[in-house]
Amino acid sequence: MTAGRPTLYREEYCERVLAMASKGMSVAEWAADLGVARSTLYEWADSHSEFLTALRAGKDLEQAAWERMARENLDNKNFNANLWIKSAQARFRDDYTERQHIEQNTNFSGLPAPQFGAVTFQIVDPAKLEINQLEQLAGILESQSSEKEPLTIDHRPMSPVSEEEDK
Template sequence: MAGGRPSTYDPEFCELVINLGREGASKAEMAHACGVARMTLDNWANEHPEFLDAVTEAVQLSQGWWESEGRKATFGKTPGFNATAFIFNMKNRFPADWRDKKEMDVNISHEDALEELE
């Protein structure tokens, strides 16, 4: 028998997170709207495939919203736009697409390195 409180997960949260993604919300905001901690949101995504799909879509929608707003602002449609703050936000919010450098793991053995020298 599993311990702890019963889950408060509700399949209707799928629609909620997708709608929040359309508004540019973060996963922390999505968790807040569901009345749970961010870790619970991630646990639900691991336990409920439909919720994982919804969160994945929501994060994509959120990135699209932010990129669209930034594009508009770049061309003067948002008064007081701070490009530096926008770039900082995007690099931290969406690192897979916005980081300046990509990290890579490379493994090479001593034997491989010696063969290259010969």
């Protein structure tokens, strides 16, 4: 049994979505204008192929409106380009977000390898690590090294430079 009241889809919503999208309005604004939740828009898209087509075309129209806004304001000193790019990165992730795609397929079963969302890199200052953390790091680095010699990490705290030594 589904919760909530049923929503009534109307074919005219396709044109309304396209009109709003061409003004650069977001999916949240489309839903608010139609008086439904965003999830309802996606449910309608699953049930009505013409609405799915309108949503897809709407996202393209929305992006075109935003890109037009940027192009038309290139010479406008009051145009907030930083705000625009942050908004574009949030709204149009596929085209405005820098990513590094790493693909590795070690699955020899014939099935597609599982896909992972993102790779996160963290910079570590060895001077701030505990001895056991340094030993773990050394173990990781040794396992990645092609050299035969064991890796040595010198863990001496750096002494502050005096003003006389700095001169």
